[in-house]
Amino acid sequence: MKKEETIPLLYDHHSHVSGRAAYLDCVDLSEVEEKEKALSLMRENCSKEKLNVVKGWNDSYYSFDIEEVEKMPPVFIWNVSGHGLTFNEKAEKRFKEKFEKPRMVKKMKDPEWVEKNLMKVSKIMMKIEGITGKKIQNTYDFLLERGIYRTDDMLLPSEETLEIVKDLEYQERTKFWADVETFYELSEETRKEIEGVKLFADGALGPKTAAMNGRYLDGNDGVLIYERDELKDTFEIIEKDKVSIHAIGDRAIDMVVGTLAEMEKEGLELPETRIEHAQFISEETAKEAKSLDIKLSMQPNFSIDSVNYSDRLSKKYLESNNPFRMLIDKVGFVPGKDLLFGSDGLPYGVKEALENSLFPNYE
Incomplete structure (x- = not known):
C-alpha cells in the first residue's frame, strides 16, 4: 500500500x-x-x-x-x-x-x-x-x-x-516586479508596494537569443542587452533597493556578476540582486555571485531544455544546464535562502520540477 x-x-x-x-x-x-x-x-x-x-x-x-x-x-x-x-x-x-x-x-x-x-x-x-x-x-x-x-x-x-x-x-x-518604464509610470504610493525592478540581460533559448560564451550550433551567440557600463548606469538610476535581472546564457551571467563586482570595488552601493534563470552559470561565476550576496532564482523544470533544444545547443551546454548539485555542494548556495525556485509558468506546479530534478537527463 x-x-x-x-x-x-x-x-x-x-x-x-x-x-x-x-x-x-x-x-x-x-x-x-x-x-x-x-x-x-x-x-x-x-x-x-x-x-x-x-x-x-x-x-x-x-x-x-x-x-x-x-x-x-x-x-x-x-x-x-x-x-x-x-x-x-x-x-x-x-x-x-x-x-x-x-x-x-x-x-x-x-x-x-x-x-x-x-x-x-x-x-x-x-x-x-x-x-x-x-x-x-x-x-x-x-x-x-x-x-x-x-x-x-x-x-x-x-x-x-x-x-x-x-x-x-x-x-x-x-509580490509584483515592474520594468523600469512601468515603475516610473506608477504613482509614488504604488511604487512603495512594488517588490523591485526587473531587467533583462539577454534573451532565451527558443529564439536563440540567450547570450552564450560559446555558440549555438548555427554559429549564433545570442543577444546581450547591456554592456557593463550601460548596466552599471542602469543600476545607479533605479530608485529601488531590489533588482531582478534575467540572464540565461553564461555570457550574460558573467556580464551581470562582473558588473556588480566592479561596482563593489569602486565602493558603489549594490542593490539587493537576484539573477533569474542562471541556467548556464559556471562554478567560477557562481562563487563570485555568492561572495556578492547575489541570489539565484532558478527553474528546475527548465532542465528539460537539454532535450527540447538539443537541435541548437552543443553537448557542453546540454550537460551544463541547471547545475544545481554544483551550486549547492561546491559553492554553498542554500535552497530557499539564496537559491530560489519557481516555474516561469512553463508549466505551473511542482510535477515537472520534481521529475526534472529527480530524474535529470544529464547527471
Missing part, C-alpha cells in the same frame, strides 16, 4: 500572474507538436475581426512559412519562451489602427529589437488581450489547484492591473 505524503502549499518565485490572466482565452499551441494542427487551430479559433495573440509556439517542433502566416486572421504568434514572435500584414495593419504606433510594429520584425525592448512588447501584447477581474480570479484559482499559494509576478503591466488584484484581495499572495 502506497503511503501518501502531504506537502505544504508552494511559493513560486518566478511566475507571470498578469500574463497568464491576459492570455487566458488565447489559442494555445504549447501542447501542439504538428504544424498542420497548429495552423488549423489558428484558422478555426482566431477572429478575422480583431487582433489575436497566439501563445505557446515551440519552434523546436516547427516553424511557419511567411505564406502560411499570411493566410491566417490577424495574428501575433508568441514563442513559448515569451521571447520572439511572428505576425502577418493583417496584424500589422490592425495594430497601427488600434495603437497608432506604426514605427513600433515595424521594429517588431527585428528579433534583436524585440529582445532589447521585450518588456514594452510584452505589455502591449497583454493590452491587446486585456486583463479583467474574471481572468485574475481564474488565474489564482488555477494556481491554487496546482498547490501554488504565493507568487512573484515578474512583469506588472500597469497600475490598473495591481488595482484589480487589490480589489479581489489577492495582494498578500503576490
